[in-house]
Each structure stands twice: as C-alpha cells, then as structure tokens.
Amino acid sequence: MGRKLKRVSSPARHDWRETARECGFQFHTIEGDLYWDESVRYEFSLTEIERDLEDPTQELHGMCMDLVDHLVRHPEKLSLVGIPTEQWDFVCDSWKRADPHLYGRMDFSYDGDGPAKLLELNYDTPTSLYEASFFQWVWMEQMRERGDLPQGTDQYNRLHEDLLEALVRLRALAGKAHPEEPAFVFTAVAESDEDRGTTQYIQDLASQAGFPTRFLDIFDIGVDAQGRLTDTSEEVIQRIFKLYPWEWLFAEDFAKHLATTPTAWLEPPWKSILSNKGVLPLLWERHPNHPNLLEARFEESPGQELPAGWVRKPVHSREGSNIRIRPPRGEEIVVDGPYGEGPAIWQAYHPLPNFDGRYALVGSWVIGDRASGIGMREDSTLITRDTSRFVPHVIV
Amino acid sequence: MKRSRVLKLSLLGTAPLALVACGSKDRDLTYESVQDCIEEGRATPKTCSTAFNESFKVHYKQAPRFYSEGSCLTEYGNCLRYQENGSNFWIPVMSGFLAGRYVHSYGSTRRPYVVTNGDYGYRPLYRSHDDWNRGTWSTWGSGTGGSGSLTTRTYGSGRSSWGSSSSSSGSSGSSGRISTSSVSRGGFGGSSSASGGWGGS
Numbered sequence: 001m002g003r004k005l006k007r008v009s010s011p012a013r014h015d016w017r018e019t020a021r022e023c024g025f026q027f028h029t030i031e032g033d034l035y036w037d038e039s040v041r042y043e044f045s046l047t048e049i050e051r052d053l054e055d056p057t058q059e060l061h062g063m064c065m066d067l068v069d070h071l072v073r074h075p076e077k078l079s080l081v082g083i084p085t086e087q088w089d090f091v092c093d094s095w096k097r098a099d100p101h102l103y104g105r106m107d108f109s110y111d112g113d114g115p116a117k118l119l120e121l122n123y124d125t126p127t128s129l130y131e132a133s134f135f136q137w138v139w140m141e142q143m144r145e146r147g148d149l150p151q152g153t154d155q156y157n158r159l160h161e162d163l164l165e166a167l168v169r170l171r172a173l174a175g176k177a178h179p180e181e182p183a184f185v186f187t188a189v190a191e192s193d194e195d196r197g198t199t200q201y202i203q204d205l206a207s208q209a210g211f212p213t214r215f216l217d218i219f220d221i222g223v224d225a226q227g228r229l230t231d232t233s234e235e236v237i238q239r240i241f242k243l244y245p246w247e248w249l250f251a252e253d254f255a256k257h258l259a260t261t262p263t264a265w266l267e268p269p270w271k272s273i274l275s276n277k278g279v280l281p282l283l284w285e286r287h288p289n290h291p292n293l294l295e296a297r298f299e300e301s302p303g304q305e306l307p308a309g310w311v312r313k314p315v316h317s318r319e320g321s322n323i324r325i326r327p328p329r330g331e332e333i334v335v336d337g338p339y340g341e342g343p344a345i346w347q348a349y350h351p352l353p354n355f356d357g358r359y360a361l362v363g364s365w366v367i368g369d370r371a372s373g374i375g376m377r378e379d380s381t382l383i384t385r386d387t388s389r390f391v392p393h394v395i396v
Numbered sequence: 397m398k399r400s401r402v403l404k405l406s407l408l409g410t411a412p413l414a415l416v417a418c419g420s421k422d423r424d425l426t427y428e429s430v431q432d433c434i435e436e437g438r439a440t441p442k443t444c445s446t447a448f449n450e451s452f453k454v455h456y457k458q459a460p461r462f463y464s465e466g467s468c469l470t471e472y473g474n475c476l477r478y479q480e481n482g483s484n485f486w487i488p489v490m491s492g493f494l495a496g497r498y499v500h501s502y503g504s505t506r507r508p509y510v511v512t513n514g515d516y517g518y519r520p521l522y523r524s525h526d527d528w529n530r531g532t533w534s535t536w537g538s539g540t541g542g543s544g545s546l547t548t549r550t551y552g553s554g555r556s557s558w559g560s561s562s563s564s565s566g567s568s569g570s571s572g573r574i575s576t577s578s579v580s581r582g583g584f585g586g587s588s589s590a591s592g593g594w595g596g597s
Binding site for chain 1: 397398399400526558559572573574575576577578579580581582583584585586587588
C-alpha cells in the first residue's frame with residue numbers, strides 16, 4: 001500500500017513576513033535559517049486525522065495519566081524516570097491533590113499508512129505551540145480567503161480555543177478575581193526569543209481568562225527568609241507558569257525551597273514524571289505491543305553495546321541531542337550534545353517517513369486532557385531538532 | 397470543523413481577517429439588542445441583524461448546560477428548559493450577542509481592528525451573577541468535539557494549590573498579595589546557560 005499522507009508545494013503568501021511581524025511571530029527565522037516554511041504543506045484526510053492521530057493521542061494520554069498514578073503509588077520507581085529522591089514528596093503530593101495541568105505534545109512517526117508510532121512525550125516544556133496554534137491557523141484562514149485553498153479546507157487545530165478554555169477553568173479554580181490578587185507570574189529564559197514568544201502567547205491567553213499577569217526572567221526569581229519564592233517587586237510568587245524543565249529546577253540552587261514555597265505551578269510538579277524518556281519503556285511494559293508504541297527498554301549498563309535496529313536516548317535529553325541511532329543496516333548516526341550523562345533507554349528503530357528528501361514528524365497536542373491538534377516539523381536528517389522547520393497542514 | 401473558530405490575542409495582536417470598521421472604542425461589539433447595536437453605529441445595521449440571528453441560531457448548542465434548574469439558577473438569573481434527544485437540560489437565556497471583536501495589534505504599528513464575520517465575530521452572550529457585578533459577558537466555545545471519551549480528572553478536588561494558599565482567607569478562595577524581603581536571587585536558570593540557553597523540547 002502506498003502512503004496517503006501528502007506533502008505538496010504551496011504558494012507562500014507574498015506578505016507572510018509582514019503578517020508574522022504583525023502577529024508577534026518573531027522567531028520565524030532562527031540563526032538565519034527559515035523555521036516557518038509555508039512553501040509546502042501536508043495534506044491529511046479526516047480519517048487519517050481522527051482515526052490515526054486524534055484517537056490514539058487521546059488513548060495514549062489516558063495511558064500516561066494511568067502511569068503517573070501508578071508511579072505515585074510506587075514512588076521507589078520514580079528514580080527510573082530521573083526524579084531525585086528529595087523531590088519525591090513534592091512531585092507525588094502535587095498529583096495527589098490533583099494539581100491541574102495545561103498541555104503536552106506527543107511526537108509521532110506517521111506516514112498515512114499504518115499506525116502512528118510514539119517516539120516521545122514532551123509533557124513539561126513543549127514548544128512550537130504558538131506557531132501550531134496561532135500562526136498556522138492564520139495561514140489557513142488567509143489562504144482560504146485569498147482563494148489559494150478551497151473553501152471547505154479544514155485544519156486539525158483547536159489549540160487556541162482549548163488553551164483558553166483550560167485557562168478559564170483554571171481561573172474558576174483560583175476563585176474570583178479581585179484587585180488585591182497576586183500576579184500570575186510567567187517565567188522563562190528571557191533572552192531566548194522562542195521561549196519568550198511561547199511564554200508571551202500563554203500569558204496573553206491567561207490575561208484573557210481573567211488573571212493579572214506579569215513576566216519575570218527566570219534568573220530574577222528570588223527567595224525570602226522563610227523559603228518562599230519572590231518576584232522583583234518583593235512579593236511572594238503564589239502562581240507561576242514556567243517554560244523551564246522541572247529536571248533543571250530540581251538540579252539548581254533554589255530546588256531546596258520548592259518544599260517551602262506556597263507556589264502553585266504550571267506545569268505542575270507531577271508533569272516531571274512525563275517529561276523524560278524513561279516513560280517509554282514503562283509504557284511498553286504496561287501495554288506491550290500496543291499499536292502506537294515502539295518497543296523500549298532501559299539500558300542495563302552505561303557502556304553496553306547498542307545492537308543494530310535500536311536507538312539510544314538519554315532519559316533526560318532535549319532537542320534531539322545525544323541520540324545514537326543504529327539502523328538494521330548501514331552506519332550509526334550520532335548526535336552530540338550537552339545531555340550525555342545519566343541513564344538511557346533503547347527504543348526500537350522506526351525511521352521518520354521521508355517526503356521529497358525531508359523527514360517529517362507529527363507533533364500531536366493534548367490541551368487540558370483533550371487531543372487538540374497537530375503541528376508538522378521536518379528536517380533533512382532523521383533527527384528532529386529545535387531548528388527543524390515548522391510546516392503547516394490542512395485536512396482536505 | 398476541527399479547528400478553533402475564534403482567535404483573539406490582546407497583547408500579541410492578530411492579522412486583519414475581515415476589516416469592517418476601526419472603532420475608537422476599544423472593546424468588543426457586544427449588545428443586548430439589535431436596536432442598541434444599530435444605535436451605537438460601529439457595525440452596519442445589516443451586520444447587527446445578521447449577528448443577532450446567527451448568534452440565536454447557535455444559542456441552544458453553545459449555551460452552558462445544567463442538569464437541574466437549581467444549578468443553572470445559582471449561576472444565572474434566568475434559565476429555561478431545553479430538551480435534546482429525550483433529555484432535559486437547563487440553559488441560561490441569551491442576554492446579548494457579539495457582533496464583532498476588537499483586536500489591537502502588537503508592536504510599533506498598534507492598529508486596532510474590529511473583526512466581524514461569522515466564524516470569528518458572532519456569538520451568543522450570557523450574563524452570570526458575576527458578570528452582572530463586573531459588567532462583563534460570558535461566551536462558550538465548545539468546539540465540535542473529538543470522538544472518543546475524555547480521560548478527565550476533577551482538578552482541584554483536593555487541596556489544590558490553585559484554590560487557596562497558606563495565607564488565604566475569606567470566602568473568595570483567592571489569596572491576597574504577600575509582601576516580603578528577598579534574601580537571595582539567581583538560584584534558578586543556571587542549567588540553561590550550561591546547555592546552550594534553551595528550555596523547550
């Protein structure tokens with residue numbers, strides 16, 4: 001059977017750069033290379049979207065939530081997913097009191113023929129949100145308006161609405177707004193355009209949902225004598241959104257104050273369980289041969305020889321760094337990076353589909369607890385990195 | 397439809413989708429009646445009546461649903477019974493409608509737009525007791541709904557950190573600001589420089 005999912009060339013809007021500027025999309029070009037690429041688009045059928053991506057995403061999300069629940073009941077297993085012992089209570093308490101969460105992204109290998117295979121989860125600091133949720137949507141609306149796409153064209157993308165809805169629910173949980181309410185602090189590494197942009201987008205939605213908000217560079221977070229985190233106006237941070245990985249927070253100087261600060265976190269601490277590759281073998285163990293999972297196991301010892309047909313990923317790694325691929329035949333592919341230390345997992349080799357020389361990855365979003373939409377990334381190599389291009393999609 | 401119906405950003409701005417009027421009043425076009433809408437003059441009479449009719453058409457589908465009249469009345473002043481597939485629901489009456497959205501763009505240009513067009517602009521509006529106090533409206537977007545069931549938990553069912561903090565008091569559930577003095581800063585962020593300054597994945 002031939003594949004059905006199509007990659008077709010698409011006329012770029014003549015004014016897309018201007019539109020990007022007006023929309024506040026500043027990172028469409030990264031280090032001189034195009035990041036947003038609308039000269040091509042992916043075309044899905046509704047069946048491919050619903051049967052092959054939306055439903056599996058919803059199901060896998062349920063499996064992930066079950067897994068968190070299981071691990072919280074068996075905290076001794078938390079070391080498998082790299083949570084330091086001193087943070088176990090912090091993480092488990094957050095799940096037990098049902099701290100709400102906002103979003104996550106699953107990365108799939110999918111070519112329109114056969115089930116989508118889960119490569120990994122980004123459930124703590126998923127990026128490429130704004131371009132998927134907002135700019136991709138504006139692209140399609142403009143293309144339709146200008147007659148470059150048929151009127152009936154659709155897109156699997158409820159991200160914006162679902163994000164707002166999730167934040168409105170959070171607002172309801174936080175009680176009535178009042179003038180003396182502490183700000184909902186948004187933090188990230190301010191000098192990163194991409195992180196800053198993504199954070200600003202969510203901050204915008206939070207203020208629409210009725211929260212007083214402010215941005216704080218992560219380096220500016222302080223602590224008072226009682227071990228409470230503070231902002232630059234010398235107020236205790238009571239609500240915070242962070243686009244910064246839990247595993248990093250756990251390793252830094254202020255980690256010892258996490259237990260004492262009365263701060264509500266987004267994403268909540270329990271998301272640290274799902275933000276690493278250790279989840280993959282645990283999911284396989286609980287659901288062996290699930291059509292959307294790839295076989296995975298923990299590496300037994302650090303120097304162990306990687307057999308052909310397997311991919312090695314450190315439990316904590318990001319942006320495709322420190323990955324080793326041993327295809328069944330041919331040469332090994334190694335990507336260097338800063339995350340080489342620590343335990344690793346092996347995952348069965350399942351290459352990304354190649355369309356016209358480009359390897360495509362489907363990022364499938366969960367907002368609140370709902371499968372909400374997708375964003376396509378593509379790269380000239382088998383490994384999707386932070387600079388891999390974002391390409392829009394449509395449902396035809 | 398599998399996509400969002402409305403995109404609105406208050407800080408980032410958005411692209412002009414259907415530009416009909418550049419109002420100086422920086423608010424959405426919300427009205428209680430077609431008459432109010434026409435009198436204000438920011439939208440054409442035709443837009444006003446279309447917006448009302450289209451909003452009313454989707455009112456029954458989009459209104460928040462309650463399983464009892466009592467629970468509806470705890471949030472809204474006026475509720476009516478609505479039957480669908482043999483089940484009874486209570487929904488609030490439609491108290492107004494949205495004829496257009498005010499959007500201002502971000503950055504140096506700062507050009508405001510009013511967007512009025514079916515997908516983006518028209519919606520039924522409701523007023524809860526809170527809305528009356530604040531002078532706001534509520535609207536509900538339900539999306540078309542995916543297939544399959546949702547795996548949901550009831551968030552905040554425990555002592556959620558969102559509901560109240562250590563110092564909270566009163567019935568509002570929200571806590572006040574707490575002033576303090578910092579003894580140290582810069583204890584977070586270090587890993588980003590060690591790995592090249594990028595947090596996302």
